[in-house]
Amino acid sequence: MNRWMKAGAAALALCMMAGLSGCGGEKQAASKAASAPAKKELKVACVATYPPFVYKDKEGKIVGFDVDITGAVAKELGAQVVYESMPFNEMVPALQASKADIAVAAVDMTQDRADKVDFSNIYYSKENVSILARKEDNEIRGPEDLKGKKVAVEKGTVYVGTAKQYGAEVKEYDYHDQLIKAVEDNEADALILDKPVARFYLAHGASEKLKPAGIISGSGGFVMMVSKKDEGLREKVNEALDKLMKNGEYDKIYDKWFADENFSKEPDVKS
Secondary structure, eight states: OOHHHHHHHHHHHHHTSTTOTTOSOHHHHHHHHHHSOOOSEEEEEEOTEETTTEEEOTTSOEESHHHHHHHHHHHHHTOEEEEEEOOGGGHHHHHHTTSOSEEEEEEOOOHHHHTTSEEOOOOEEOOOEEEEEETTOOSOSSGGGGTTSEEEEETTSTHHHHHHHTTOEEEEESSHHHHHHHHHTTSOSEEEEEHHHHHHHHHTTGGGTEEEEEEEOOOSEEEEEEOTTSTTHHHHHHHHHHHHHHHTHHHHHHHHHHSHHHHTSOOOTTO
16 A cells, blocks of 8 residues: 555545544535635645744745645645745634635644634655654653653644643643754753654754654644635645645655655755
8 A cells, every 4th residue: 555545545534533524525515616716825824843844944945745745736726825834823723814725734633623624635644753852861762751751742733632641741832943952951851743753853963962762653644724714625625635646746745755865865945
């Protein structure tokens, strides 16, 4: 099963869970998508400190896997993308207030979010979650060792609950680079990040002070959050994602950001 088939299987399984937005009603959705006018500008909220999904390059340009996927989707929709970086916990309010059409930042589906926004189909199957700690720390070797420890996580993410589940003292930050600095500066004992993000930070300097300190099993996948007010947009986004999967463009973007030979070097963001 290839990476996209895994994503599709995960999406189907999640659609079978009662209550989550964005599943079912195909005929009605297709009708809405067909009648909705094409957007000329797609306002995208993101968190530009989450490499390799979304971050700023040396010139300050917002780049990453999510950015390339969103850009390819926008191209299919005949729209230009305008990005705005903000803390994760501000993205849902931005969608509700029509300040953004879509939000991307390695987003998990949760029931609380489903009550407020729509979800696209899964476009990235989630890997395990990494724990990072300082190199000199020999106490934290897995999630069970987080009990009573200060653990840095991003505000508004599912990892707030994950840290609490393991009995940690949770320290919340707006941006992911702040998590790295918190552990480096002894404000926190460890941090929790998606595995590709932790791997990216370690490959680009964080390994001088930090090390992998355990894995938490992951499941599901990442989706785009879509404003409920924009009738037909979710269906158009899903149609575009499906086309990218079938024409091979998705695989090209995936390999650009996640292939082993590309991961530790600066990506060719101009291509």
